[in-house]
Amino acid sequence: MNFFFEPWNWYIAGPLIGLFVPALLIVTNKMLGISSSFEHICMIVLPKDRQGIFKFNMQENGWKLYFSIGIAVGAFIVANFLSSVPLQFLPDQYHTTEGYIKLFCGGILVGFGTRYANGCTSGHSIFGLSILQSSSLKATISFFAGGLLYTFLASLF
């Protein structure tokens, strides 16, 4: 069964990702999303008197941290048991001190941007578009506009 050890084609992976929207909703009554887990981790890390600024809705978003931990577990399983070759997801230049700084700065933009936009690729581009939500379409277009703009600018230097 090579299938389990090779990367999956888009026509396998895409529809499976799409099925998570109704599956998660029917089984757990939750709307797919991930970026609120950043706030949850902040709440855990920060002292009590600094937590008020988040107005974190544990009922609605508390599950996302467990979902995120699961994602890491799933990736661990793939990397260690379900791949015929060692997986590399970050280029060599990110395995340097300069690379760590770049990832940290890029990470700030990811955290700030997704919270400001009230969602990320899963909450807006997968869930939001699946329920035909126009605000999620505007957010998704903005995600791609930002990524394309950065990639264009980076190619100039």
Next chain:
Amino acid sequence: MKNLIYIIFGTVFGIVLTKAEVVSWFRIQSMFQFAELHMYLVISSAVVVGAITMQLVQRMKLQSIDGKELTIKGKPFHKGFIIGGVIFGFGWAITGACPGPIFAQIGAGELPAVFTLAGALVGAFLYHSVKEKLPH
């Protein structure tokens, strides 16, 4: 152990994301350079399947397995969807990871992604520290 179900769902989601390689900086680069269609096809086929199945779920008025009405809450638009969206887009292109894949990269052993996560936590904290002053 009511949270076990979310860990299980996350694990399967993480397996799919990782097998699809949408957690790879290389795939994100190729997407933004229009060098390959993989990412576009993954995302759009996910949306098509998600939209069709959600239409069915809503028209059949399905309930959750514990017999409750499904909670589908919209997100009302504000300016942050555009401004924050573009800011996130920059971060996505730089790090090669949106929020889910950050956790996947760490799980897959790409430990520099810990710096991406640390940055994202700082970013989320910064947003909430200044949100009153930002246009919404």
